[in-house]
Amino acid sequence: MVATDTLDSFLASVERRAFRMARLSTGDADAALDIVQDAMLKLVRSYRHRSPAEWAPLFHRILGNAITDWHRRQRHGDKVFDRWFGRRPDDEDALDKLPLPAAQQPERQLDLARNMAAVETAINGLSPRQQQAFMLRCWEGLSTAETAAVMDCSEGTVKTLYSRALHSLRATLATDLNT
Amino acid sequence: MNEEFEKQLRQQLRASEDSLDGPTLSRLHAARNRALDAAGQRREWQLTGTWLKAAAAAGVAGLTLFFGLRQPPGEVPLSATELESTLLAAAGGDEPASPVNGDQSAVEGEAAETLDLLENLEFYEWLSREAAEEQQT
Known part of the structure; x- marks a missing residue:
């Protein structure tokens, strides 16, 4: 017990x-x-x-x-x-189909302590599945295998979703912080 | 590069958990307590159900032994028809009681006890069913 x-x-x-x-x-x-x-x-x-x-x-x-x-x-x-x-x-999965933005390097300018709103907006711009993969992997700290079990999909799918989520967040945050 | 970016995001997101306002924290706390209370009530009910089942089984066994031991050796047990008419009489049925062995009041007493047992058996069966359904949900 x-x-x-x-x-x-x-x-x-x-x-x-x-x-x-x-x-x-x-x-x-x-x-x-x-x-x-x-x-x-x-x-x-x-x-x-x-x-x-x-x-x-x-x-x-x-x-x-x-x-x-x-x-x-x-x-x-x-x-x-x-x-x-x-x-x-209905653009639910539209973000998954969009070509990935060009890689940028936002981390040098990234001051997340002052930009939580920007982070939230960027996360909201992800598709639901990308959001889930990002939250479980990055925020909750689950492994790829655990995330796959939670999301009921393969580890490869988790890797793809997470990679795209990170890519999109980097691009969005870089743009937001540059403007 | 990615790792540093992830690390910064994680730190930022986790730090945001501490910035929740008082009412939200209070509601979360209440929600947690409700969940834990539900677990406590369920466990209590399961324990109660187990004890009731055990008590019912012990009661049935005890009454069976009691009636079995009270039957004097060599005495003819009641037939099913006789038992039925005795039970009907004890329950206040229209048919008059026709005691077969011993005096009338003793037989009626036993019949009333048997009727109580039968009624209780239904109750115990209902309790067991409820407990089983509760366990399934």
């Missing part, structure tokens, strides 16, 4: 990051709080008996699914809107 204290410590260690991730993905603080709460409840109800080492990937899988569901619900709302008021371009 896993002690409640251990579970509490784990949830306390991930809740802020989870909220920031959900907030970034949804752009809605209330929705983000609901998503994080649901994810915590699901983890506790279904996986509390698992080894604590498994909790992080499981939690992020639940969180990622909840965020995807939220986007689906939003898209469904958009479709209803489109049906009644005319079609709007």
